[in-house]
Amino acid sequence: MSGFIFALVVIAVLWALAYVAAPLWAWTVAVGLALLADGWLCHTAPTVGWIVFAVLALLLNIRPLRRMLVTDHVLGWFRKVLPPISETERIAIDAGNTWWDADLFTGRPDWRKLLATPAAKLTDEEQAFLDGPVQEFCASLDDWHITHDLQDLPPAAWEQIRKHRFFGMIIPKQYGGLGFSALAHSTVVMKIGTRSTSAAVTVMVPNSLGPGELLMHYGTEEQKSYYLPRLARAEEIPCFALTGPYVGSDAGALPDIGIVCKGTYKGKETLGFRVSWDKRYITLAPVATILGVAFKAYDPEHLLGEKEDLGITLGLIPTDLPGIEIGTRHNPLNAAFMNGPTRGKDVFIPFDCLIGGTEYIGKGWMMLMNCLSVGRAISLPALGTGAGKHASRVTGAYGRVRKQFRVPIGKFEGVEEALARIGGLTYRMDAARRLTAGALDRGEKPSVLSAILKYHCTEGMRQVLGDAMDVHGGRGVMMGPRNYLARGYQAVPVSITVEGANILTRSMIIFGQGAIRAHPYLLKEMEAASSEDRAKASVEFDKALFAHIGFTISNAARSLFLGLTGALLTPAPVSGATARYYRQLTRMSSVFTFVADVGLLMMGGEMKRKEKLSARYGDMLSHLYLASAALKQYEEQGRPEADLPLVEWACQDSLYAIQQALEGLLRNFPSRPMAWLMRALVMPAGRPYAPPCDKLGHKVASLLLQPSDARDRLTRYAFTSQDPQDPVGRMEHAMKQTLAAEPVEEKLQAGLKKRLTPANYLTLVDDAARKAVLSADEAKLLRDTHMVVRDAIDVDEFGQMRGE
């Protein structure tokens, strides 16, 4: 065997060992055998190679020696570069758990495990609630009247909220609530959102981070028995106040304080807090009867013990106490949900008015983070997905009804591009919403996935509503009762800002927390490094460090192999058109994990400040998840052939987004030689992905332009109506009418040998009827269609504008 072939064999064996993440002993045996074979085949004397091998083999395989000579030094360095983790960061990291995100961070996602997780399903009771009270509630809402005339929900809507316990969706039945699953909660908010953002936000807030949820998890039995039934019946209107003029994204920097003191409450002298606060942007505050307030608790007189600074604490304060200022409103982009400031000056509250009582003094941040790790996956993703469903339905219909240059505008390639984005993004958002809600219902609390959902569904909302507005042209811009888009479009920045503003979520939270939480070894290394017990730290760190090194080498080897083979040899859990996406996502999972490890290794704590890089890592992780969700949904729905363009569009777009993020990362990676090396390993044959092609976009767009099962599946739970007087029903009716008229219009044109235009339409129909080219029924159909289409494209006109 020539030396060259021998070298190739050795490289192949080592590569295979790396690929399968072989243990250290296997490497030792392999290298030993390679040296033996080298001596035997090439008759070389056992010299330097053997000496180096012997030293390394002993050093790495004898653990006490390895710890003393290697690990402890690395540990010392690691401790120095480890960024200080503040208490608030530590609590945020500890909140919730990991789920499929941890699999994606292995480089070897176990697709069969994902596909085996049961599909999220509504119970019969939840389904009946959606088909009954929710449908009725939606049908009764007139969003223009709400936002323009009332700037509030009408009394009848408030009454329905009370009667059907919309505020008690998450409250268990034993306390008088509906006890709904996360999926049902999300679906109800989504459906209402397709009718009125103002109504959806009103319903959403008492069911998300706030008094109800906090009481359920941390309230005393007495608090739960008193408040939860009242909240479920909307006899109490809750709000939760964290934000203030100096506290926005940096919620830990609360200037609002509570001092432990004696005071009088309801005529009795008792220990409690004297609390002062200045909060703003608080949803439902203007009408709230109980106010959840976050404040920093201090005990300067040591009435409770040694500690003076007690930490963030959550009060549950009736709004009729003296010293509370509440009732004025902000105007959040003309949305009509209640939102406003609240201030309190030296308001005395007894310990009974703390959520959870004295046991939870100082634990407010932990309580908030734990609730947020779940809640962020529900309300805003539901609102974003709802926007997609609504946009898909009405924009498809409008694209078919509205003609320019004698062609339905939806058939122009330029418009098709926008329609394809609307359809593809909606499919992906809905898939992610359902997958994550299902995980929550199984008891997972995936904080990183929640952040991914919040960010991508609200950014998706921004995209789809922007596209929908473009396709509607002036019909989307002119506001009034006929406009079913503009209020949602106006409200997009609300969704972008709340529950973690999006820029911060993308650039700090998704990868910042994801890297620590979902990475198989990083948290273990960090925990070992911060341990006080030096001997234990050394053992634990050694274990995690060497597993981490093997993991990184393995992902480098896998990335190169998968890159060179185009991942064609990688198994996929299904056959058919979607199999290749599983393979490509496996490849990108290896690539992501490898480049993330290199980044963490080279930048360590500096990564915290490298937000642009962190954001790109976050994009990669996010799209791995979003595409997984699309594939899972396709399987769960029984692989409908008609949905294939949607799932393919979603996966191709995600793979391309991963590639874009990777490209940005490599171009901006601080160490250029390392960036070149990474590029060679992860994209050995150049860039593998392209955006969804025009042909695919055409198929997705076509799906929105006519009624079909696939269109109904995609837009399921978007509010629809058959009433031609309803803003949405008008468009739905016009589309059906247009489609029914099309063959008759062709018959007329063929019969008269003339082209129909809006100007000659009615004259030609009369002509055709007279000459028996059309039957009387056919002529009536066209006359009706002409009227219906005109009605559908019309915008509102006002005699005099309000305020004139």
Ligand SMILES: Cc1cc2nc3c(=O)[nH]c(=O)nc-3n(C[C@H](O)[C@H](O)[C@H](O)COP(=O)(O)OP(=O)(O)OC[C@H]3O[C@@H](n4cnc5c(N)ncnc54)[C@H](O)[C@@H]3O)c2cc1C
């Ligand atoms: C309609 C509405 C309803 C609300 N309801 C409530 C409520 O009921 N209760 C409540 O307590 N609060 C509520 N909020 C407040 C909301 O949570 C805050 O607006 C949000 O936390 C952002 O704070 P901010 O507006 O002060 O923006 P800032 O914190 O000033 O942020 C401004 C911008 O800077 C970015 N940014 C900040 N820090 C970083 C960083 N480190 N890295 C990158 N980017 C960063 C943000 O992403 C954002 O884009 C509501 C807000 C709105 C608009």
